[in-house]
Amino acid sequence: MSLPARLLRAASALLLALSLVACAAVAPAPPPPRLVVLLVVDGLPQRQVTAYRDQLAPDGLARFLDRGTWFAEAHHGQAFTVTAAGHATLLTGAHPRRTGIIGNEWRDVATGEPVYCTGDPMETYIGHPTGPMDGTSPRNLKVESLGDVLRQRDARSKVIAVSGKDRGAILPAGHAGTAYMYMAGSGQFASTTYYMRQHPSWVDAFNAAKPADRFFKAEWRPLLPEAAYARSLPDGQPWFGTGGGKLPMTMGAAEAAPTPAFYGALLRSPFADALTLDFARAAVAGEQLGADDAPDILAVSLSGHDYVNHRWSAESRLSHDHLLHLDRMLQAFFADLDRAVGRDNYVAVLTADHGFMPAPEHSQAQGRSAxxxxxxxxxxxxxxxxxxxxxxxxxxxxxxxxxxxxxxxxxxxxxxxxxxxxxxxxxxxxxxxxxxxxxxxxxxxxxxxxxxxxxxxxxxxxxxxxxxxxxxxxxxxPHWMFGSSTSIATHGSPHEYDSHVPVMLWGPRWMRPAALSTRVEVADIAPTLARLLGVPAPAASEGRPLPLAAP
Missing domain, CATH: 3.30.1360.150 (Gyrase A; domain 2)
Known part of the structure; x- marks a missing residue:
């Protein structure tokens, strides 16, 4: 090839490259996602996600780890790392010093009277009895949430939150969303009179089918062969005390028919989380979430892992296996979202409200002061x-x-x-x-x-x-806790085992896959999602948008 020809070809290649760069520079940003799905695994420390990574399903948690953006050093910024404080931060971007949600419960400093984080004597559960310390409204939440901002911008946007715990639904729903929570006495899901006077028909249909009853006499069996659990503590540790602690475990084993005790016990198993995800599917269909150009939020707080870790510790085989079951449930849930909403129409975020300490007896056995x-x-x-x-x-x-x-x-x-x-x-x-x-x-x-x-x-x-x-x-x-009649292990400290949690995002239209070691905070989730949705961050937010790489 002659020199002029080579120069001409090189010049042409340079012009093509420059034109591609110019096109990329002016390429429009993707529109806001039609649906944001916030998944909260109550009580999931980051150490469990990485410890069992090789045992995960191809498209559950691995969707985030392999094809999403995740942060290896994500932490809660507050010291008292408990469920309500963590859930209040998720979509407000604010810490308890601003949200006013300083714990799950506290006492009035003037009167000494007990206060529940989402307690409100003016409101009741719909169709279910309401106790004096039950959670029925977000009135104790002193700041606005991302859902509140979204609905102020466009009243067509829907914000739906569901959880096994009242505080796990009410606090992410904010003031303008709608919360549904699992009723441990009936196995149903209910909202409260703060949100509505009666349930929509899709909720009544879900409850009428008595979905919890299908788990009566169901067995929680290990998902993998025994050798796969060598990295966690075997069942039956002496410090488990009475009340189980061995797999397989039969739901309602001693009962002739489903009872409130059976429905409550489902929370300490994979089955209440399965019900929560089923209710979330019903909400997507019943509310037509993600079906139009008014962005929606679906917050799903999965409570079972917290109950399991309190009862048997995060180091137990039961906790290990529970996470693997949950991982497979998430894989099925994502497949359903892909079909119902479309893979290019939603962003998913997964995090936790707090981590978990090892049981003091386990720490003592390892020579720690505990x-x-x-x-x-x-x-x-x-x-x-x-x-x-x-x-x-x-x-x-x-x-x-x-x-x-x-x-x-x-x-x-x-x-x-x-x-x-x-x-x-x-x-x-x-x-x-x-x-x-x-x-x-x-x-x-x-x-x-x-x-x-x-x-x-x-x-x-x-x-x-x-x-x-x-x-x-x-x-x-570290490794010390206040005693409890129901908890083998707990959380609530500023130490890494309690603060270090997953923060993982997936949405191929809005971000490239990346594993980042940048230290970030859970408070950063709200302003990040606000940027993706094209709305201002909540007014009290203290977080900063996460460093997501554009696709």
Whole structure:
């Protein structure tokens, strides 16, 4: 080939490349997804996702890991990592210091009366009895959610949330969405009078079919051969106590017919999550989610993993197997979404409201300092120290949402300086060997712990709300927990096993596959989805859009 010809060919290639770049530069951005699907696996630590990756189905969690964008270092930013606080952050982008959802429950600092995170005596469940501490509305949520923003922009948009727990549905639904929750007494799903006076026909049809009854006498059997579970703890650990802890497990084994006890026990198995996903399918069809150009949100909080981990720990074979069952259920759910909505019409996000600590007995067996504490004994010990200092008995009234609350009336009557009493209470806490950190109201409100070392200070500030939180916020050392009659293991600390959770997204039209090690926060999900939907982030959001690579 002659030199002029080669130069001409090179010039042509250069012009083609430049034209392609120019076309790419002006290529329109994809339209907003017709549906955002937020999946929350209650109590799923990131360590479990990666530990069992080789045992996952091809298109369940692996859809995110292999063909989506996922973040290896995603964390909750607050210290008191519990279900309500985590769920309140997901679609608000705000921490408890702004949402006001400081725990699952707390006590009114003025009266001592118990407060439930989604409790509202003005509202009741539809067609079901309502107890005094049941969750029926989002009125305690002090900020707007992404769904609220979306519906303000276009009233045609629908926001539907479903969960095995009331707080797992109500808080993601925000103020303008609709929440449905599993009724453990009947095996049905119900909303509340905050949202409507009666259920739509598709909900009545779902409940009339009694879908929970198909699991009566069903067996929860291990999904894989015994050798596949060598990386988790065998069944029947002595610290499991009574009440099972071995597979296979028969649902309603001792009952002649389905009873409230049977329906409640489904939550500690894969079967309540199967029901939740079935209800989500019914919502997609019944509400025509993703069917038009007004974007919708479907939030599905799967509660079973949390119940399993509380009862037998995240290190158990039961937890290992539960996650594998859930993975297969997600694969089937995605296939149904692909058919009903279209693969290019929705974005899916999967995360968790918190992680999980190992059971203290397991940590002790590995040589770690670990154990269980009594809240009553801790409060008594602090009060003893305060009495020695101030000559007044019971200056601490009670504990609430990982904080001590002073008896403010008594402090005023004795003409004591509240912050001085709080500092003495803080010092008494830190003198006990199981406490990692404690900060007073003054320190948290002022944004500075003074000259002292400040472990977890910023996380604890994010958990503390000036109107509803206590006077001395505290955190335990790793592998310690407050005792419970129902929990072998728990969560609620600022430590990595509780804060480190999956944040994974899938939507080929909006992002390229990527595994990123950038440290991000769960609070970043809301502004990220707002950007994809083309709406402003919720007003109180503290997160930043995640670094997604455009397709």
């Amino acid at each position: 154990g269980r504490l009594s809240t009553t004994q801790v409060v008594a010990a602090v009060n003893t120290a305060l009495e020695q200092r101030f000559g007044v008995q019971k200056l601490v009234a009670f504990a609430s949402a990982s904080a001590l609350v002073l008896d403010r009336k008594l402090v005023a009557e004795r003409r004591l300086e509240p912050e001085g009493v709080a500092r003495a209470a803080r010092d008494a806490l830190l003198a006990q060997p199981a406490f990692a950190a404690a900060y007073t109201r003054g320190e948290l409100a002022g944004g500075s712990p003074g000259a002292r070392l400040a472990p977890h200070f910023e996380q604890m500030r994010r958990s503390w709300h000036p109107e509803v939180s206590g006077d001395v916020q505290y955190a335990l050392k």
